[in-house]
Amino acid sequence: xxxxxxxxxxxxxxxxxxxxxxxxxxxxxxxxxxxxxxxxxxxxxxxxxxxxxxxxxxxxxxxxxxxxxxxxxxxxxxxxxxxxxxxxxxxxxxxxxxxxxxxxxxxxxxxxxxxxxxxxxxxxxxxxxxxxxxxxxxxxxxxxxxxxxxxxxxxxxxxxxxxxxxxxxxxxxxxxxxxxxxxxxxxxxxxxxxxxxxxxxxxxxxxxxxxxxxxxxxxxxxxxxxxxxxxxxxxxxxxxxxxxxxxxxxxxxxxxxxxxxxxxxxxxxxxxxxxxxxxxxxxxxxxxxxxxxxxxxxxxxxxxxxxxxxxxxxxxxxxxxxxxxxxxxxxxxxxxxxxxxxxxxxxxxxxxxxxxxxxxxxxxxxxxxxxxxxxxxxxxxxxx
Ligand SMILES: NC(=O)CC[C@H](N)C(=O)O
Numbered sequence: 001x002x003x004x005x006x007x008x009x010x011x012x013x014x015x016x017x018x019x020x021x022x023x024x025x026x027x028x029x030x031x032x033x034x035x036x037x038x039x040x041x042x043x044x045x046x047x048x049x050x051x052x053x054x055x056x057x058x059x060x061x062x063x064x065x066x067x068x069x070x071x072x073x074x075x076x077x078x079x080x081x082x083x084x085x086x087x088x089x090x091x092x093x094x095x096x097x098x099x100x101x102x103x104x105x106x107x108x109x110x111x112x113x114x115x116x117x118x119x120x121x122x123x124x125x126x127x128x129x130x131x132x133x134x135x136x137x138x139x140x141x142x143x144x145x146x147x148x149x150x151x152x153x154x155x156x157x158x159x160x161x162x163x164x165x166x167x168x169x170x171x172x173x174x175x176x177x178x179x180x181x182x183x184x185x186x187x188x189x190x191x192x193x194x195x196x197x198x199x200x201x202x203x204x205x206x207x208x209x210x211x212x213x214x215x216x217x218x219x220x221x222x223x224x225x226x227x228x229x230x231x232x233x234x235x236x237x238x239x240x241x242x243x244x245x246x247x248x249x250x251x252x253x254x255x256x257x258x259x260x261x262x263x264x265x266x267x268x269x270x271x272x273x274x275x276x277x278x279x280x281x282x283x284x285x286x287x288x289x290x291x292x293x294x295x296x297x298x299x300x301x302x303x304x305x306x307x308x309x310x311x312x313x314x315x316x317x318x319x320x321x322x323x324x325x326x327x328x329x330x331x332x333x334x335x336x337x338x339x340x341x342x343x344x345x346x347x348x349x350x351x352x353x354x355x356x357x358x359x360x361x362x363x364x365x366x367x368x369x370x371x372x373x374x375x376x377x378x379x380x381x382x383x384x
Contacts, residue, residue, distance in 0.1 A: 033054070
């Protein structure tokens with residue numbers, strides 16, 4: 001049993017909360033964001049898109065099922081800090097191999113428990129996501145506040161290189177190989193490559209700074225742009241790469257950060273949402289089928305594009321394919337003249353419902369449909 005040490009949380013606007021240290025002792029800074037998922041804390045903590053964010057869990061009890069060896073979405077925990085109401089004193093689950101508080105401590109994640117997370121969430125909802133500090137070493141709010149205000153904001157943060165793989169690696173297809181995908185790792189989650197692999201796709205995962213020739217070297221049938229942390233307005237390299245991919249008419253699928261990058265490559269702007277969408281029960285309308293799906297979200301930025309019309313771009317017509325039913329935010333784009341589409345949310349779920357799993361089928365169908373386009377066999381099409 002860990003010794004209970006006091007800790008404080010101080011928001012950029014001066015509001016402070018007292019609590020108890022949870023996980024590692026120390027001090028940390030980041031952007032305070034809340035997630036409403038009732039389950040999936042392990043996937044959240046290991047999702048690279050949460051890099052530099054201090055995550056507030058609205059679900060009051062966290063850690064009940066411990067941590068296990070199967071649910072990590074990457075090789076480590078990425079959150080800058082962790083805020084919970086009531087951590088489990090004892091984990092209990094048949095898959096559990098450890099205690100969440102101990103793992104947070106082992107990975108150096110500074111957290112705080114005993115916080116009135118409802119009050120904190122309501123504050124962030126009305127004032128917007130903002131910088132925050134959590135400390136168990138300095139319990140003077142005024143002095144922590146000075147450092148909070150000196151910490152870098154999320155707006156303008158260029159973070160992909162900090163989370164991307166240093167070297168290319170390959171996730172083989174499960175069963176017979178059908179297609180080869182080159183994935184740009186801006187903060188990829190394991191469940192993306194798993195979802196592709198189970199559809200016969202071999203995925204080569206590339207570092208964030210890769211050039212189009214690096215991708216073409218594996219003769220891909222299609223390209224994937226991953227989710228990831230930071231402000232999409234800074235991602236000029238990946239935006240240029242997306243334009244190269246579309247000019248070659250290679251099928252392209254982007255998720256979340258990848259969606260924002262494709263949006264920019266098509267000529268749209270991006271903007272910061274007030275408090276973002278983070279949770280696993282967000283309703284999204286697929287306007288191409290009229291179906292509503294309940295989906296997993298983790299985004300603080302969004303694409304600014306007109307709805308209800310075909311938008312004329314340099315790459316031909318584009319339409320907003322998906323919208324969030326809570327606030328009408330653009331949740332997906334579909335190019336009509338080049339084989340490219342995106343979603344702003346997480347069809348790979350992990351955590352979350354599987355309603356949007358069909359998007360991986362849509363991607364594979366797009367690849368199938370473009371095989372042999374214009375009589376030219378696609379680069380890298382191998383005999384299955
Ligand atoms: N999960 C993601 O890809 C997040 C994308 C981007 N960093 C945002 O917050 O909007």
